[in-house]
Amino acid sequence: QVQLVESGGGLVQAGGSLRLSCAASRSIASAALMGWYRQAPGNQRELVATITTGRSTNYADSVKGRFTISRDNAKNTVYLQMNSLKPEDTAVYYCKIVNIWGQSSWGQGTQVTVSS
Numbered sequence: 716q717v718q719l720v721e722s723g724g725g726l727v728q729a730g731g732s733l734r735l736s737c738a739a740s741r742s743i744a745s746a747a748l749m750g751w752y753r754q755a756p757g758n759q760r761e762l763v764a765t766i767t768t769g770r771s772t773n774y775a776d777s778v779k780g781r782f783t784i785s786r787d788n789a790k791n792t793v794y795l796q797m798n799s800l801k802p803e804d805t806a807v808y809y810c811k812i813v814n815i816w817g818q819s820s821w822g823q824g825t826q827v828t829v830s831s
Contacts, residue, residue, distance in 0.1 A: 717741055717820050719810045724825030727800055731829070735795040737810030737822055744768075744788040748813040751784060751795045753806035753827075760809065764795060777803075800829045 718740035727733055735751065743749060750765035764784035765773045772784055783796040793810060810822040 716818075717743075717812055717814075719812060719820055719822035721808065721810050721822045721825040724808060724827045726828045726830065729800060729802055729829055729831050731800050732796070732798045733800065733827060735797065735808055735810075735825060735827075737793040737795075739791040739793075739812060741791065742788070743786065743791050743793070743812065745815060746812050747815050747817075748811075749784075749786060749793045750811045750813075751793075752809045752811060753804075754809070754824075755806040758806075763808070766793065797827070800827075802829045802831045805829050 720738050723735040748765055748767055751763040752760050753763050754760040763775055764782055766784045766786050781799045786793045805828050807824040807826050809824045811819055813819045
């Protein structure tokens with residue numbers, strides 16, 4: 716099973732930017748889907764953005780125009796560039812990979828805190 720390690724979280728002021736990284740323990744070139752999800756205290760985990768093998772992307776309405784997901788297959792890494800951050804973006808952000816057989820793996824999460 717592939718291992719995922721997220722990094723890049725931290726504390727930032729509203730309007731600021733962060734770039735999250737998700738490094739996989741093996742090749743992601745054949746991964747059917749990779750995505751970022753987030754979970755705020757008391758809330759369910761929600762989709763933030765996904766990217767397919769063909770680099771098609773999908774975003775939650777709340778982050779469209781502010782966040783960008785990308786993947787670097789050579790580095791086995793998926794990124795989430797987050798701009799114009801808002802306090803409501805505060806959450807633990809998780810990376811997920813889905814292989815061609817529909818099996819999924821999650822990372823351990825990275826905390827993002829946006830102060831007002």
